[in-house]
Amino acid sequence: MASTAVLDFLVDRDDLSRSELREQQLDAEALAPGQALLRIDHFAFTANNITYAVMGEAMHYWQFFPAPAGKGLIPVWGFAEVQASRCEGVEPGVRFYGCYPMSTHLVVEPVQVKESGFVDGREHRRPLPILYNQYLRCSRDPLYRAGSEALQMLLRPLFTTSFLLDDFFADNHFFNAERLVLTSASSKTAIGMAYLLHRDRGQREQRYEIVGLTSPANRAFVEGLGCYDRVLGYDQVTELDAGVPTATVDFAGNGELLGRLHAHFAAQLRHSCLVGASHWHQRGGLPKNLPGAAPQLFFAPAQAEKRLLEWGGAGFHQRLAERWSAFTTFTGQWLSVEHGLGPDAVKRVYREVLAGHASPQTGHILSLFSSRGGSI
Template sequence: MNRSPAPSTQQRTFVVNRRHFEQSRQLSAPAPTPEQLQPGQLLLAVDRFAFTANNITYAAMGKALRYWEFFPAEGEEGIIPVWGFADVIASRCEGIEVGERIYGYYPMASHLRVEPVQVSDASFVDGSEHRRSLPVIYNQYIRSAVDPIYRADTEALQMLLRPLFTTSFLLDDFFIDNQLFGARSLVLTSASSKTALGMAFLLSQQRDQRTLDYEVVGLTSARNRAFVESLGCYDRVLEYGAVESLDPGVATAIVDFAGMGELLGRLHRHFDTQLTYSCLVGAAHWDARAGAPAELPGAAPEMFFAPTQAQKRLKEWGGAAFQQRVATAWATFLDFVGGWMRVEEALGGEAAERVYQQTLAGDIDPQTGYILSLRQD
């Protein structure tokens, strides 16, 4: 992957209306300078970042899960968080040098100022006051030089899939930790989404090592069905219109990545008392979740918040063991996706706007992953 040129003297920021996501614009202002850094601060130039349906979920859940608070904007506008790589271009933090490559959680912008705390050889946490009460999993930044997952030639896949795969890993772990909530069938909506694929991959790959007997069913659109079937992660792949063909007598758990309220209602009514768990994860169809009835038969829907399961396992396993387990699973998943995923770069403000609007509209090929940058036009 080609690296961007040195950052300009202008800071570019992509903002959206927090209630009307289709309304977006780009702001330009003088970039922070090294002279403006306070003791202990870093200035990062955000090089490239991934943009997927997961980022639309951050916007859709921005108020409820506090995503808007990481990178505050003014008035009715918000800055959507993204995962990517940045370079240290100025440092007043002992032990972190100019030129370091840093992976982590960034604004859709060209620059970010952070205040590292808990600095180690491997990582640091942004201790900026407005982020201290927010989940640490989003505040931790990884120093690429010693990151066991990092490879320069797979940066794009790391940006696109690492945060999604971590959620997939935690979902798989959460369900196995809870004995699948007594279910014999797991139904994953938006089966072509990258987080759903990651979970299905882990459920399929590790099934022989587990004592649980389960089937993994993927629900997707007619357009994506052939692609999803070709990957071999699901035992069965059905179109959304075929929900009622599933056996309603089988104890079933739903993992809803789609966020379509009407579909969620159909699933609840179909399985009724045999629905043992209803897990809400994403909002690929962010504008449709409101279509779900207030009262649904079966298990009440519950939102999955990945940091909660991560904190549980960090406490039980320890940080090093947790990272090693994720890294081991990631290596096998990377081999899997490397065979079919296409990466496209969209550099500059106009390109970022185009990809944002396409993703918002759900008009993205599931085989394509987009890498954006606001550092060059």
């Protein structure tokens, strides 16, 4: 393996508005026995990745890909090919889907190598959830379609969270709530959950109304999706009947809004689920002494591990694949994909999404390579 130029997109962990590029060289001797070098072709970037950064300390997202002190490499989901390998069973040219840094390359130490893929066994990743450490061989992945890589990068990790959220609420009989209120209703994870709640409602014993809260700019788009029963602005919370048993699913991370929801529903708030932080700049910590159910952070890997034990790997992926197929057909009606090549495009989209200015109808696919041929 000749010397390879590696480019990283680093952010300041204390001030996410600050970013920088780091270029370094990796030579042929850098790979130890059992390691492989993956070339990251492209990756998706959404508000979900901002959540990873905001929750980097609390949820250990900064631990996946070590960076210089005070800096961070935000995890993203994408596709990579093996450029060089000293690991049996992981051969050059093989393509993998998984969680990568915002970089051009990643060195992995494959363990549990199977036809379906491998787990990165590098020491710093071992304590972290396997959901983020596994790399799926595209030729053996039941969800993979060569012509729909963009949708897989954009929606698969988000939809997996949507799938697990929907399953978590069904598993808990919706906490006996007759209404579910989803904030940041235009976010792709919220849309995925609302789609599943709407799709499978007729097969469930518990009856519930699905309400989306969103900004005025996104209201028409969210209403047009058809998976919310009602769509309201953030200033219209009091229009909801406070006497109806309600559960909230907070994708926004807006502490002031969360406080208003708790105050309005009070004792009728049966469950308060915290998922994302798409409005990260408004989080400001959780309000104190909230009435109603205490807010609970939803950790998708915990629900995934529960179901993997109960359903087995094949059963889990079969359920996910069936819903995924239907959801991608649904998204084809409203989602457009934009591609960006090179560091300037990555920086522009990063700032746009960080500022909350990205359109919910647009999905960004990025690469730190300046051309499809792979040059930096």
